[in-house]
Amino acid sequence: MARPPPNPLYILRGSGDVVNTLHFCCDGQGPSLLYSGSGKGAIHVWNLTTRRPECVLESHSGNSVIWLQALKESSTLISQGRDMRMCVWDLSEGRGALTDSLLTGSVGFCQCSLLETRPGSTLLAHPTEHMEEVSVVEMKSWTQVCTLKPDLKVGMLMCMKMWQAQSGPVLCAGYEDGSVILWDVSHRRPFSCLKAHTEPVMCLDVDVCRQKGVSGSSDNILHSWTIDDQRNLQMHSSVQLTNPGVSSARVRTDGKILATAGWDNNIRVFGWKKLKPLAVLQHHTDMVNTVAFSDHQDPPQRLLAAGSKDQRITVWSIYSES
Known part of the structure; x- marks a missing residue:
């Protein structure tokens, strides 16, 4: 048992x-x-x-x-x-x-993302007053490196994560229409776009070592997706939750488990490899x-x-x- x-x-x-x-x-x-x-x-x-x-x-x-x-x-x-x-x-x-x-001028709820490219040099991606736009700045001087704005109508920027790839900084962002876009920060252009959800993407995380990410929405489906060698986003697996709404999703650094924060007051834990449900942690009353x-x-x-x-x-x- x-x-x-x-x-x-x-x-x-x-x-x-x-x-x-x-x-x-x-x-x-x-x-x-x-x-x-x-x-x-x-x-x-x-x-x-x-x-x-x-x-x-x-x-x-x-x-x-x-x-x-x-x-x-x-x-x-x-x-x-x-x-x-x-x-x-x-x-x-x-x-x-x-x-x-x-x-920043941003009135939304999208969280920033920080990338320390080398000692003493840190990039910060933050939302702006333009609801669909990301601004990337060098923190020491607040000098703007670039802005990233989709050509497609994907709605408000909801969540993002930036990391260092061999070719330079990469940023993954989730949007109001359910899209996930992978951005080439150095060249200010998207690598690829995946329509992951039918509802707004509320949270995402990326396991950089395994080139695999996860996104949660206001719906009851948790999706994982991969990033191939050509930087294309591809759906990997999904799991249906008992109740809708995921506020936060985090992959542990050893790549073994994933935890989510639920609108239904519960914390859920999954095996990261196959999104296998492992536990529901119940304590919170909201x-x-x-x-x-x-x-x-x-x-x-x-x-x-x-x-x-x-x-x-x-x-x-x-x-x-x-």
Whole structure:
């Protein structure tokens, strides 16, 4: 018989509002941290040893924080808010100083994507005031590298991820009409387009090592797709969910499992190879908005965190065997 789904390792309370976004920082150099962004603009820096906030940043003029990411091997945190701004924070030596910001003009919910191309050089892809457009900037100077705007009418930009390929930066974006477009950032043109869903693409993730991605929608179908040698997107497999609506989808860095955040209050875990359902994690009493995996085995077990509209963050240890 299959083992019953586990309970959370622990629950983090005190975010004070809806939890929109989560990001782990487990570099092995200091305490393992989890950053969370709330609907009232608070950024909590949770110490996973003490399970308490090390600090709370009041940000984005009290508007929702919808995305967070820390730069590798530094104490710099980037946040995106519904006040149409990107903020850069210095968290070194206990500081919580706002050091820079960028006005994006975007009023949508599309999260940014960060790519560190080499030490000291970071590209940031962000939505703009033009609802279907992506702008890619060099972060140090905020110099615009390019804008990416589809020729086809695909509607609003909904989600995206950027990574480094041998030929240069590549960006995958999901749109309101259900399309997924793979972009050649260097040449500012699309490689290919796939009509993956009949409803808006709410989230996507890409397993760069396996050249395979996943997308979730407001419908009840989760799709995986591959990127071939000619950079063509091709449908791979699908799984029908019990209830519609996926807010977030993340592939663990070892490429073994996938986790999704559901509108039905549940976290679902799948085998990544064949989208085989493995577990339904039930704890939250409202919509789950975000899921995140720890990239390093520090603490020793691999962790999964989920943030919900119920203002709680659950932390789980699942399928931790290497």
